[in-house]
Amino acid sequence: MTVPALLGLPSWEFFKPFIVTGLALGGVYAVSGVGMVVLYQTTGVLNLAFGAVGAMGAFIAWELNNNTSLPDWIGYLACIGFGGVVTLLYGVAFGPPLAGRDALTKAVATLGLALILLGAMSWIWTDKARSLDLPTTNSGFEVGGVMVNWTQVIAVGFGVVMTVVTIVFLRHTRTGTAMRALADDREITATLGVPVRRVEASAWLVSGLVSGAAGLLLANLVGLDAATLTFLVISALAATLIARLSSVALTLAAGFIVGLVNAMVTPILSISQYRDMTPFVLATIALLWVSRKDIRVTGLR
Amino acid sequence: MSLDRPARIHAGVIVALLAFLVLALPSMLSAYWVDVTTSVVIYAVVALGLGLLMGRVGLVSLGQIAILGLGAWVAARLTYATSLPYPIVLLLAGAMSAVLGTLVGLPALRLSGLFLALITLMLAGAITVVLTTTQFPNGGPGFLGHTDSSLGSNAIRRPAVASSDTGYFRYTTLVAVLMFGVVVLHLRSKAGRAWAAIRQSEASALAAGVNITRYKLWALALASFITGIAGGLLAGSVGKLYIVQFPISGNILLLAAVLMGGIYTLWGAVAAGLLIKLLPALLDNWGLPPDLLTILFGVGILQVLITAPEGIAVQLPRDLGRLAGLLSRPFQRNQAAREEAP
Numbered sequence: 001m002t003v004p005a006l007l008g009l010p011s012w013e014f015f016k017p018f019i020v021t022g023l024a025l026g027g028v029y030a031v032s033g034v035g036m037v038v039l040y041q042t043t044g045v046l047n048l049a050f051g052a053v054g055a056m057g058a059f060i061a062w063e064l065n066n067n068t069s070l071p072d073w074i075g076y077l078a079c080i081g082f083g084g085v086v087t088l089l090y091g092v093a094f095g096p097p098l099a100g101r102d103a104l105t106k107a108v109a110t111l112g113l114a115l116i117l118l119g120a121m122s123w124i125w126t127d128k129a130r131s132l133d134l135p136t137t138n139s140g141f142e143v144g145g146v147m148v149n150w151t152q153v154i155a156v157g158f159g160v161v162m163t164v165v166t167i168v169f170l171r172h173t174r175t176g177t178a179m180r181a182l183a184d185d186r187e188i189t190a191t192l193g194v195p196v197r198r199v200e201a202s203a204w205l206v207s208g209l210v211s212g213a214a215g216l217l218l219a220n221l222v223g224l225d226a227a228t229l230t231f232l233v234i235s236a237l238a239a240t241l242i243a244r245l246s247s248v249a250l251t252l253a254a255g256f257i258v259g260l261v262n263a264m265v266t267p268i269l270s271i272s273q274y275r276d277m278t279p280f281v282l283a284t285i286a287l288l289w290v291s292r293k294d295i296r297v298t299g300l301r
Numbered sequence: 302m303s304l305d306r307p308a309r310i311h312a313g314v315i316v317a318l319l320a321f322l323v324l325a326l327p328s329m330l331s332a333y334w335v336d337v338t339t340s341v342v343i344y345a346v347v348a349l350g351l352g353l354l355m356g357r358v359g360l361v362s363l364g365q366i367a368i369l370g371l372g373a374w375v376a377a378r379l380t381y382a383t384s385l386p387y388p389i390v391l392l393l394a395g396a397m398s399a400v401l402g403t404l405v406g407l408p409a410l411r412l413s414g415l416f417l418a419l420i421t422l423m424l425a426g427a428i429t430v431v432l433t434t435t436q437f438p439n440g441g442p443g444f445l446g447h448t449d450s451s452l453g454s455n456a457i458r459r460p461a462v463a464s465s466d467t468g469y470f471r472y473t474t475l476v477a478v479l480m481f482g483v484v485v486l487h488l489r490s491k492a493g494r495a496w497a498a499i500r501q502s503e504a505s506a507l508a509a510g511v512n513i514t515r516y517k518l519w520a521l522a523l524a525s526f527i528t529g530i531a532g533g534l535l536a537g538s539v540g541k542l543y544i545v546q547f548p549i550s551g552n553i554l555l556l557a558a559v560l561m562g563g564i565y566t567l568w569g570a571v572a573a574g575l576l577i578k579l580l581p582a583l584l585d586n587w588g589l590p591p592d593l594l595t596i597l598f599g600v601g602i603l604q605v606l607i608t609a610p611e612g613i614a615v616q617l618p619r620d621l622g623r624l625a626g627l628l629s630r631p632f633q634r635n636q637a638a639r640e641e642a643p
Binding site for chain 2: 288
C-alpha cells in the first residue's frame with residue numbers, strides 16, 4: 001500500500017476540485033485581510049464589523065436585483081458602495097472620540113457596529129434561504145478535469161491585484177506614505193502637517209469598499225446568510241494575525257493558506273467535520289508563535 | 302460583625318431581595334416566567350465571571366459562552382453516566398471548565414489586550430465547532446453519549462430536592478448566591494488587591510511584589526469555574542441541550558450585556574443577566590422581533606464605550622440621584638432663603 005492510503009487519505013483526484021474552491025476563498029480572505037491591515041495600521045482600529053458590512057451589502061444587492069426592475073449591475077455597485085459609505089460614516093463618527101483609547105477598546109466598539117448590522121439583517125431579511133448569483137458564476141472553463149467558474153477566477157485575481165496595488169500605493173503615493181507614517185507614529189505625523197483626519201477617512205472609505213466587494217464575492221462562493229458572512233471575518237482575521245497585522249504581502253499568502261487548508265481537509269473523511277476549525281486553529285498557532293517574543297506590531301509594510 | 306451603617310443597609314437590602322426572590326416571587330409567576338427568571342439567574346452568574354475578568358483584572362474574553370457550553374456538556378455527560386449528587390456534578394463541571402479556561406489563559410501571560418481577546422474568540426470558535434460535531438449528550442451510548450433517535454434520549458436529570466421548576470429556580474438562586482459570595486470573598490482578600498494592582502498597572506504591580514502570572518491565571522481559573530457551574534445549572538434547567546444555545550454571536554452579545562450592565566460593580570452582573578435573558582422574553586411578550594435586542598446591544602456597546610464606561614448598575618442610581626436632587630432643589634432653596642431671613 002502507498003503512504004497516503006495508509007493514512008486514510010483519498011486519492012489526489014478527490015482533492016482537485018477543492019484546490020479551486022480553496023484558492024477562491026483564499027483570495028477573498030486575502031483581500032479582506034489586506035483591507036483590515038491597512039485600516040488597522042492607519043487608524044489603530046481592527047474592524048471586526050468587516051464581515052457584517054459586506055453581508056449587509058450583499059443582502060441589499062439581492063433586494064435590488066430581485067425586487068426591483070433595475071439592472072443587476074446597479075445592485076452589485078450598491079453592495080460595494082454600501083460597504084464604503086457605512087464604514088466611512090462609522091470611522092468619521094466614532095473614530096475621533098475613541099482615538100485616544102487602546103486598540104482593544106477600538107476593536108470592541110466595531111463589534112457594536114457588527115451587532116447593529118447583524119440584528120438589522122436578520123430583522124429585515126428573515127432566515128429564508130436566498131442565493132445571490134453573479135453572472136460570472138454560471139460560466140466557466142475546465143482545467144485538468146476540474147470546472148472553474150469566472151467568479152472563482154475573479155476572487156483569486158482580486159486578491160492578488162488588490163495586494164499588489166496596495167503595496168505600490170503605500171510605497172509610491174503621498175497618501176500611502178502618510179498612512180505608513182501614521183502607522184509608525186501618530187503624534188509625530190500630525191506635527192509634520194499631515195492631515196490625519198483626511199488620511200484616516202480615506203483608509204476607512206477604501207477598506208469599506210473592499211469589505212463590500214468581499215461580501216459580494218463571499219455571498220456567491222459561500223452563500224447568502226447573515227451570520228455565516230458576518231463571522232467569516234474570523235477567517236480573514238486569521239490571515240491578518242498570521243501576518244502579524246503588519247505585512248500586506250504576508251497577508252496575501254496567509255489568506256491563500258487559510259482558504260486552501262480549510263478546503264483541502266474536506267475530502268479527508270476522518271477530520272472533514274472539523275474543517276471549520278481551520279481558521280481558528282491556524283490563527284491560534286500564529287498568535288502563539290508570534291508571542292514567543294515580545295509581541296510588537298511593526299509598521300505597515 | 303462590625304459593619305458601618307451604609308454597609309448594614311446594603312446587606313439588609315440584599316437579604317430582603319433574596320428572601321423575596323426565593324420565597325415570594327416563584328408563586329407570583331407563571332411556569333414560563335419562572336423559567337425566564339431561572340435563566341436570568343444563570344446568566345447573571347456567567348456575567349459575573351466575565352465581569353470579574355474585565356472589571357477587576359482588565360482581561361477581555363470573547364469565549365465565555367463556549368466555556369458555558371463546555372460546562373453544560375460535562376454536567377450533562379456526568380448526569381447520564383453516574384448517579385453522583387448534583388452538587389458534585391456542578392463542582393466537576395466547574396473544575397473541568399477551570400482546567401480548560403486556564404489552558405486557554407496560558408497564552409494570556411504573554412499576550413495582552415487585543416491579542417488575548419482575539420485568541421479567546423478563536424478558541425471559542427474551535428470549541429463551538431467541536432460541540433457542533435459531537436453534539437450534547439442525551440442519554441445515548443458511548444463516550445459522547447449522543448443518540449439521534451428520539452427513543453433513546455431522555456431529559457437531563459435535576460437534583461432530587463429540586464425536580465419541580467420552582468424548586469430548581471430556588472436551587473439555582475442558592476448556587477448563584479454562593480458564586481457571588483466566592484467572588485466577594487476573593488475581592489476582599491489578597492487576590493482582589495493583587496487584581497486591582499494588575500489592572501491599574503502591571504509594572505507597578507510587579508514592583509509591589511505581586512506575582513502577576515499566578516494571579517492572572519487564578520482569575521481565569523475562577524472565572525471559568527464560575528462559568529462551568531453556570532453551564533451545569535443550565536443543563537439541568539433546560540433538560541435538553543443543543544448547539545444553537547451557544548452560538549459564536551452569543552459570546553459577543555454577552556460581552557455587550559456585561560459592558561452595558563457595568564463591570565465595576567457586582568450589581569452589573571445582575572443587570573447583565575436581566576438584559577440578556579429578561580429583555581428578549583419581554584420583547585417576545587410585546588410582539589417585537591428578537592433582532593431588536595441584537596441592535597440594542599450593538600448601540601449599547603458604542604454608548605458604553607464612548608460615554609458611560611461604568612454601565613447601568615452605576616449610571617442608573619446616579620442619574621436617579623441627580624434627578625431627585627434636581628427635583629428637590631426648589632424646596633432646598635426655599636428653606637435656605639427662610640434660614641437666611643432674620
